[in-house]
Amino acid sequence: xxxxxxxxxxxxxxxxxxxxxxxxxxxVLATFGGDIRWVRSYVFVExxxxxxxxxxxxxxxxxxxxxxxxAMMLPADEIRRVHVSAEASDAAREGAPGRVPDEARERxxxxxxx
Amino acid sequence: xxxxxxxxxxxxxxxxxxxxxxxxxxAPGGPLVAVVHGVAGTGKSALLRAFANEHDCVTAVDGxxxxxxxxxxxxxxxxxxxxxxxxTFERLRLLDDWLRHTYFPSLPDHTRIVIATRExxxxxxxxxxxxxxxxxxxxxxxxxxxxxxxxxxxLDAQQAAEVNCFVRGHPLSLQLAASARREHPDAVIPIVTxxxxxxxxxxxxxxxxxxxxxxxxxxxxxxxxxxxxxxxLEALPFVELTPEGLVIHDAVREAVSALLRAxxxxxxxTVRATAWRRIRxxxxxxxxxxxxxxxxxxxxxxxxxxxxxxxxxxxxxxAARPSDRDAILAIVARHQPGAVTALIADWWDAVPDAFRVAxxxxxxxxxxxxxxxxxxxxxxLFMRDPxxxxxREHLRAHPVPKGQRVLAARLALAHxxxxxxxxxxxxxxxxxxxxxxxxxLVRRIYSAQGGDATDAQLEPLGYLPIxxxxxxxxxGPESVPGWLSALAARDLPVHATSLDADARELTLEGRTIxxxxxxxxxxxxxxxxxxxxxxxxxxxxDVWGYEWDGGANAVDxxxxxxxxxLEDRAKAxxxxxxxxxxxxxx
Numbered sequence: 218x219x220x221x222x223x224x225x226x227x228x229x230x231x232x233x234x235x236x237x238x239x240x241x242x243x244x245v246l247a248t249f250g251g252d253i254r255w256v257r258s259y260v261f262v263e264x265x266x267x268x269x270x271x272x273x274x275x276x277x278x279x280x281x282x283x284x285x286x287x288a289m290m291l292p293a294d295e296i297r298r299v300h301v302s303a304e305a306s307d308a309a310r311e312g313a314p315g316r317v318p319d320e321a322r323e324r325x326x327x328x329x330x331x
Numbered sequence: 332x333x334x335x336x337x338x339x340x341x342x343x344x345x346x347x348x349x350x351x352x353x354x355x356x357x358a359p360g361g362p363l364v365a366v367v368h369g370v371a372g373t374g375k376s377a378l379l380r381a382f383a384n385e386h387d388c389v390t391a392v393d394g395x396x397x398x399x400x401x402x403x404x405x406x407x408x409x410x411x412x413x414x415x416x417x418x419t420f421e422r423l424r425l426l427d428d429w430l431r432h433t434y435f436p437s438l439p440d441h442t443r444i445v446i447a448t449r450e451x452x453x454x455x456x457x458x459x460x461x462x463x464x465x466x467x468x469x470x471x472x473x474x475x476x477x478x479x480x481x482x483x484x485x486l487d488a489q490q491a492a493e494v495n496c497f498v499r500g501h502p503l504s505l506q507l508a509a510s511a512r513r514e515h516p517d518a519v520i521p522i523v524t525x526x527x528x529x530x531x532x533x534x535x536x537x538x539x540x541x542x543x544x545x546x547x548x549x550x551x552x553x554x555x556x557x558x559x560x561x562x563x564l565e566a567l568p569f570v571e572l573t574p575e576g577l578v579i580h581d582a583v584r585e586a587v588s589a590l591l592r593a594x595x596x597x598x599x600x601t602v603r604a605t606a607w608r609r610i611r612x613x614x615x616x617x618x619x620x621x622x623x624x625x626x627x628x629x630x631x632x633x634x635x636x637x638x639x640x641x642x643x644x645x646x647x648x649x650a651a652r653p654s655d656r657d658a659i660l661a662i663v664a665r666h667q668p669g670a671v672t673a674l675i676a677d678w679w680d681a682v683p684d685a686f687r688v689a690x691x692x693x694x695x696x697x698x699x700x701x702x703x704x705x706x707x708x709x710x711x712l713f714m715r716d717p718x719x720x721x722x723r724e725h726l727r728a729h730p731v732p733k734g735q736r737v738l739a740a741r742l743a744l745a746h747x748x749x750x751x752x753x754x755x756x757x758x759x760x761x762x763x764x765x766x767x768x769x770x771x772l773v774r775r776i777y778s779a780q781g782g783d784a785t786d787a788q789l790e791p792l793g794y795l796p797i798x799x800x801x802x803x804x805x806x807g808p809e810s811v812p813g814w815l816s817a818l819a820a821r822d823l824p825v826h827a828t829s830l831d832a833d834a835r836e837l838t839l840e841g842r843t844i845x846x847x848x849x850x851x852x853x854x855x856x857x858x859x860x861x862x863x864x865x866x867x868x869x870x871x872x873d874v875w876g877y878e879w880d881g882g883a884n885a886v887d888x889x890x891x892x893x894x895x896x897l898e899d900r901a902k903a904x905x906x907x908x909x910x911x912x913x914x915x916x917x
Contacts, residue, residue, distance in 0.1 A: 230454075230692075230693055231454050231692055231693070233451075233453050233454050233645065233692035234454065234691060234692040234693055236645060237645035237646065237691050237692050237754075237755075240645055240754045241645075241747060241753055241754050241755060244747070244748050244751065244752060244753030244754065244756075245747040245748055245753065247748075247751070248747070248748050248749070248751055288746070288747040288748075289747055290691075290695065290697065290746060290747070
């Protein structure tokens with residue numbers, strides 16, 4: 218399984234549509250036999266009131282993600298495979314300069330290879 | 332005094348903005364339809380009453396109190412209401428499609444409509460009415476308004492503030508808190524705030540509390556359904572008198588029922604069993620109201636949710652429009668390309684009104700189903716479709732008595748999941764269940780096997796696989812009422828009537844009665860034609876056979892023996908003088 222970021226631009230016209238989509242997603246994912254795992258989505262409101270999202274998935278291939286988008290009747294404007302992800306440590310989240318011990322600062326950014 | 336009377340007398344506090352929004356219905360170019368939505372007990376009905384009080388000519392329809400059919404609605408609302416107010420709209424989900432597409436468009440242009448419902452209307456409503464729809468969300472009362480309500484009921488400012496810390500502006504809870512405070516003036520307010528429900532409910536005398544437990548498994552309370560408790564309940568502050576009987580406020584009913592189920596499950600079952608017996612006794616003459624009472628007792632989610640949905644419904648299910656053809660066939664092609672797609676195109680051409688669609692909030696078709704009376708399928712299509720052949724084989728082996736209907740649920744598919752369970756697919760299945768239950772005298776529903784998960788979902792409803800990839804659900808000789816009664820009785824300590832022809836045994840109220848072969852055959856024949864008069868000669872011909880020459884007296888001997896064994900239910904098997912016999916529900 219690789220990590221992917223899928224961009225869906227102006228995919229939903231209303232909050233109800235967004236809610237219906239989220240409601241349906243687990244059932245549709247279940248038909249993909251474990252080839253796709255939905256990790257998280259970040260939803261944005263566009264100026265025209267529609268909604269876009271950047272969605273993170275674990276998947277076996279881009280083709281499976283395209284098939285999933287088709288099943289969900291959602292656009293997949295861009296599908297990018299994640300190379301590495303960097304996560305802030307607790308210390309980095311909280312720490313102002315000088316407050317964070319050197320050792321913690323060294324661990325501030327944890328690089329995760331998917 | 333009833334809850335309704337209390338509310339009507341009470342000044343409406345904290346809803347000025349919402350009332351002003353409703354008044355825009357009369358502004359030039361204003362909306363035609365206003366929908367007030369909010370959770371149970373949030374004061375929707377009170378707002379509607381206050382608005383109605385500003386008008387002389389109001390037609391009020393309560394969704395709980397009418398038959399949810401176009402005829403039932405028309406009888407309550409008429410053809411030319413000036414201001415039509417529909418409360419508890421969530422109970423009229425069955426009519427959503429008809430109201431939006433047929434009834435509302437038929438009203439004169441001076442009519443204005445106000446609807447109160449639990450859920451915010453979806454995009455389908457916005458698409459239908461556009462700028463003519465005004466949606467008004469009803470949240471909790473602002474703290475100052477909540478304090479004002481409590482102070483009107485005699486609480487001082489400090490007590491009101493303490494109570495509102497707990498109920499947080501929820502209007503029904505404010506009402507209960509005020510009532511609890513009146514009934515228990517010496518109660519310590521912190522206890523009221525912490526144990527509001529317990530204080531009020533446990534403070535009731537034992538017979539009233541017991542009556543409330545019995546009432547909370549019922550959809551409505553009539554004197555016949557709750558003979559010992561009706562008068563006791565009538566005076567409670569959260570009970571309303573409707574044309575169908577007493578209705579306990581949903582929020583209280585659900586809470587009391589859940590409390591009883593959790594704290595004393597055995598008694599909860601006993602209470603439900605008592606309700607089952609009383610509803611069952613009313614069913615032969617109770618019409619739709621009794622069927623709805625029984626549905627409320629059914630715990631099977633697919634049936635219960637079809638009529639009394641608890642979750643937000645994202646998908647609108649309605650009759651397919653001519654423009655939906657391509658979308659429907661695209662869904663079929665996606666999951667069952669080739670021959671099936673071609674067959675479904677033929678079904679569309681032959682019986683387009685059998686197609687129902689589920690639309691997402693944008694109005695896009697995401698799923699569809701095909702349901703029709705088997706007799707409406709044209710002969711040519713019937714011969715071409717292998718599934719119809721499987722149904723025909725079964726029907727030949729197990730014929731349905733004359734006058735009873737057979738439905739064909741040919742296919743249901745969702746774009747994303749095919750026939751696997753999903754929210755939009757479930758919405759369609761519920762719609763199929765609703766349609767089947769509303770169709771009179773249905774004996775059997777034929778369908779197609781839909782994969783393990785869907786078949787497992789339908790199996791508890793009585794759908795069984797048959798040859799040729801088909802399934803069948805036989806509702807039994809009593810049609811929908813009998814089938815619903817059996818579903819509701821499944822986990823209850825009641826004994827449904829059953830006839831085991833192989834063992835020649837009749838089970839009646841838990842009593843097993845041994846029958847002779849002839850008695851068993853006669854009873855089975857009459858049960859298959861329950862409620863119909865069976866002529867003596869027909870009974871003789873079909874049970875005894877053409878070659879019988881022992882005289883018509885044989886019928887009387889067998890019927891007499893059956894009546895003796897039925898004991899106190901003997902009246903169910905009546906003689907229709909000069910014609911034959913009729914069996915009513917055992």
